[in-house]
Amino acid sequence: MSTPPPQLSSTELAAYFAFTEVSSLLRHAVEKQLRDVGKLSYVQFQLLARLGDAPGGAQRMTDLADGVVYSRSGLTYQAQSLEERGLVTRGPSSEDERSTIVAITDEGRDVLAKVFPGHIEAVKTHLFESLSAEDVEMLARVMTQVSGHLRAEPPRSAASRTRTTKPN
Amino acid sequence: MSTPPPQLSSTELAAYFAFTEVSSLLRHAVEKQLRDVGKLSYVQFQLLARLGDAPGGAQRMTDLADGVVYSRSGLTYQAQSLEERGLVTRGPSSEDERSTIVAITDEGRDVLAKVFPGHIEAVKTHLFESLSAEDVEMLARVMTQVSGHLRAEPPRSAASRTRTTKPN
DNA sequence: TAGCACTGCTTCGAATTCGAAGCAACACCT
DNA sequence: AGGTGTTGCTTCGAATTCGAAGCAGTGCTA
Numbered sequence: 237m238s239t240p241p242p243q244l245s246s247t248e249l250a251a252y253f254a255f256t257e258v259s260s261l262l263r264h265a266v267e268k269q270l271r272d273v274g275k276l277s278y279v280q281f282q283l284l285a286r287l288g289d290a291p292g293g294a295q296r297m298t299d300l301a302d303g304v305v306y307s308r309s310g311l312t313y314q315a316q317s318l319e320e321r322g323l324v325t326r327g328p329s330s331e332d333e334r335s336t337i338v339a340i341t342d343e344g345r346d347v348l349a350k351v352f353p354g355h356i357e358a359v360k361t362h363l364f365e366s367l368s369a370e371d372v373e374m375l376a377r378v379m380t381q382v383s384g385h386l387r388a389e390p391p392r393s394a395a396s397r398t399r400t401t402k403p404n
Numbered sequence: 405m406s407t408p409p410p411q412l413s414s415t416e417l418a419a420y421f422a423f424t425e426v427s428s429l430l431r432h433a434v435e436k437q438l439r440d441v442g443k444l445s446y447v448q449f450q451l452l453a454r455l456g457d458a459p460g461g462a463q464r465m466t467d468l469a470d471g472v473v474y475s476r477s478g479l480t481y482q483a484q485s486l487e488e489r490g491l492v493t494r495g496p497s498s499e500d501e502r503s504t505i506v507a508i509t510d511e512g513r514d515v516l517a518k519v520f521p522g523h524i525e526a527v528k529t530h531l532f533e534s535l536s537a538e539d540v541e542m543l544a545r546v547m548t549q550v551s552g553h554l555r556a557e558p559p560r561s562a563a564s565r566t567r568t569t570k571p572n
Numbered sequence: 573t574a575g576c577a578c579t580g581c582t583t584c585g586a587a588t589t590c591g592a593a594g595c596a597a598c599a600c601c602t
Numbered sequence: 603a604g605g606t607g608t609t610g611c612t613t614c615g616a617a618t619t620c621g622a623a624g625c626a627g628t629g630c631t632a
Contacts, residue, residue, distance in 0.1 A: 254547030379422030
């Protein structure tokens with residue numbers, strides 16, 4: 237009686253498998269394009285894109301990490317890498333001395349602009365090409381729904397820290 | 405006039421973003437479950453699951469790699485790891501001396517069985533919980549469609565090998 | 573205002589990942 | 603049979619990724 241045997245319907249199974257497969261294939265395709273055109277990893281591109289959209293072109297590390305679903309340590313690594321390439325700057329926040337504010341540079345925007353068309357193209361080709369307008373709409377609706385559901389409950393990417401001090 | 409500026413409609417954009425976000429979040433959730441319960445990485449689980457489904461519980465390395473959308477070298481690594489744990493065996497094919505046949509062991513099936521319920525549970529919770537039956541059906545249809553489209557044209561994961569011999 | 577828990581980020585070490593290059597077996601063509 | 607290209611896998615080195623642990627700044631409470 238430990239775990240009531242959960243089940244997926246055959247439709248759910250099909251949806252799940254196809255979903256993971258598409259996401260893998262799409263990701264690989266996009267990664268290749270980004271690497272070839274702008275020497276960017278997928279994560280780096282996501283970071284730049286988010287910063288490009290953000291007001292003032294700047295965001296806190298944590299918000300970035302949450303935004304792209306990424307570990308903080310991994311973000312530190314990539315942000316350093318981007319900083320070395322001059323695509324972003326990092327500095328302390330004036331409001332909170334702990335926070336690091338990452339901001340996209342003009343050079344960063346240039347790279348983003350260089351990579352963007354091919355990125356869009358890749359997404360169009362690999363994800364949308366075979367879909368009707370209704371399909372796309374449906375997909376948007378469903379994915380947004382799930383995404384909202386996921387963002388709602390689970391503890392953030394940082395999760396509950398493993399009780400730093402005394403477990404008492 | 406180099407690249408005709410491609411565009412994504414706002415719906416497409418929304419679909420794309422939500423799609424990648426869901427896929428990331430789902431993946432993280434599933435990975436955590438697999439790690440906690442069976443000390444398996446996502447890839448390892450996929451491999452075991454595929455082998456479990458395959459006739460005779462065995463498959464060629466390449467077919468496995470293609471099946472899970474994974475690099476061959478990465479597969480070698482994980483297959484070794486699984487072999488060391490006794491969850492799979494590896495041996496040469498009788499038909500083609502080059503091929504390595506990976507087969508799941510009883511122990512491998514045990515681990516699979518131990519992990520499976522939680523896995524299903526995680527997928528249900530994170531992907532399907534907030535969706536209606538129609539949504540799921542739609543998702544299955546659309547994803548299958550895209551997956552078919554993707555599998556159709558692009559060169560396999562091995563891609564065209566970078567012209568091994570003389571480039572002349 | 574001192575104490576204490578929490579938050580934000582980085583450092584560290586280990587594990588994973590990939591592509592390029594290399595090795596061996598196969599297939600085809602003459 | 604010999605030559606040439608292809609396929610299947612592994613090894614190698616470099617890059618990326620994560621979680622745990624550590625450091626510093628904040629905020630709350632007495």
